[in-house]
Amino acid sequence: MKSCILKFCRLLCLLLTLPLYLMEITGLYGMYKRLFPWLAYNITFSYNDKMHKTKRDLFRNVGKFANSDGTLRLLEIGCGSGANFKFYPDGCTVTCTDPNPHFEKYLRLSMDANTHLTYDTFVVVSGEDMEAVRDESVDVVVCTLVLCSVINVQRVLQEVRRILKTGGAFYFLEHVVSDPSSSTYFLQHVFEPLWYYLGDGCMITRATWKYLEAAGFSELHLKHVEAPEVTRMIRPHIMGHSIK
Numbered sequence: 001m002k003s004c005i006l007k008f009c010r011l012l013c014l015l016l017t018l019p020l021y022l023m024e025i026t027g028l029y030g031m032y033k034r035l036f037p038w039l040a041y042n043i044t045f046s047y048n049d050k051m052h053k054t055k056r057d058l059f060r061n062v063g064k065f066a067n068s069d070g071t072l073r074l075l076e077i078g079c080g081s082g083a084n085f086k087f088y089p090d091g092c093t094v095t096c097t098d099p100n101p102h103f104e105k106y107l108r109l110s111m112d113a114n115t116h117l118t119y120d121t122f123v124v125v126s127g128e129d130m131e132a133v134r135d136e137s138v139d140v141v142v143c144t145l146v147l148c149s150v151i152n153v154q155r156v157l158q159e160v161r162r163i164l165k166t167g168g169a170f171y172f173l174e175h176v177v178s179d180p181s182s183s184t185y186f187l188q189h190v191f192e193p194l195w196y197y198l199g200d201g202c203m204i205t206r207a208t209w210k211y212l213e214a215a216g217f218s219e220l221h222l223k224h225v226e227a228p229e230v231t232r233m234i235r236p237h238i239m240g241h242s243i244k
Contacts, residue, residue, distance in 0.1 A: 002186075009190040020197040029197075034102050036200045041081040041106040048083055050229035051173075055087050055144075058173055058239050063089040065139045065169050073120075075138045075163065077127045077156065078146030079103070082110025088117055095120040095138070097130060100200075127156040136165045144173040147208050149201040157215040164244040170217070171241045175227075175234035177205045184232055195233065209238050217242035 023029040048055070066072040072092035076084065079096040080103055088094065094117050096107060101124045111119050123132050127143070127150050141160050150156050160170050178184035188204045195204050209222055222240040 006186055006189055010193065013190055014193045017193045017197055020194075024197075032197075033100060033200065037081065037100060037103040037106055040103075041109075044081055044083040047230065048086075051227060054225065054227065054237075054239065055084065055173065058171060058241075059084070059087040059089075062092075062140055062169070062171065065167075066092070067139065072140065073138045074140040074142060075133065076142045077130075077160070078143060078149075079107060079122075081106035082114070084142060084144060085110050085114040085117060088114075090116045091118065092140075093118045093120055095133070096122045097125050097127070097133075098122070099124065099126040126150070127159060128152050129155075130159050130163060133163045135162055136168075138163055139165055139168045141168070141170045142172075143170070145175065147172070147174050147211070148176075148203050148206055149199065151201075153206070153208065153211040154215075157211060161216065161244055166244055168244050169241045170244070172212070173237060173239045174206075174208045175204065176208050176224075176236050176238050178236045184235060188233055191233065204233055212238075212242060215242070217244060219243040 020029065023032075062074070063072065066089075070091070072089065073095070074088060074092050075095040075097065077097055079098050082096070085094070096119070098107075104122055107122060111117075123130075125132060127146065141164055143156075143160070147153050147156065164170065178188060192204050195202055209224070212220060212222060220240070220242045222238055222242075225237050225239055227235050227237050
């Protein structure tokens with residue numbers, strides 16, 4: 001019975017998103033992609049406040065992957081407006097990538113506010129195809145709230161392994177699908193069609209940890225956490241790092 005109710009409610013939500021679907025196939029949805037960076041930039045302040053301790057704990061040991069001369073080359077996939085910059089260690093060199101070029105304006109604001117870092121380039125590429133980045137050229141790769149919206153998670157993780165130096169680390173913080181027995185799981189599956197459009201491709205029902213477990217890293221340090229202060233739809237998170 002519960003499954004039938006879920007499917008019926010999801011169908012109703014799909015009907016509500018029909019105008020958004022029509023906007024997408026006619027190209028009008030592109031206007032929202034120009035607006036989304038502004039929305040993401042402003043939401044970032046609230047999310048960072050609520051997740052400050054979690055992010056601080058996540059990135060606390062990034063510095064140990066620095067080279068013997070103290071340099072640390074870090075690449076962030078889907079950097080958006082630069083929400084993670086303040087958590088990175090002093091002096092590291094950051095390369096930013098994002099498929100949406102309209103983030104650059106807000107990215108520059110974050111760069112100006114975080115002068116403890118050195119910035120390389122902003123590369124407009126998807127996480128699935130970072131051919132502009134050389135093999136084994138970075139010490140750390142970071143990806144937060146991004147694997148939910150990429151088209152091919154497996155391909156992104158292959159690219160991460162390609163560009164990481166041997167012994168380098170991949171840091172992640174992602175919201176994931178809830179436990180099937182929870183009411184959050186029900187809500188995630190019902191409202192996913194609408195969330196997909198409002199979140200610029202965000203999928204709230206991904207079991208992202210399964211992709212990480214199968215990615216072939218030599219080590220995986222992963223834990224499931226709850227983010228009680230954020231909206232209910234994205235409270236279940238995974239966080240950690242893996243080593244090539």
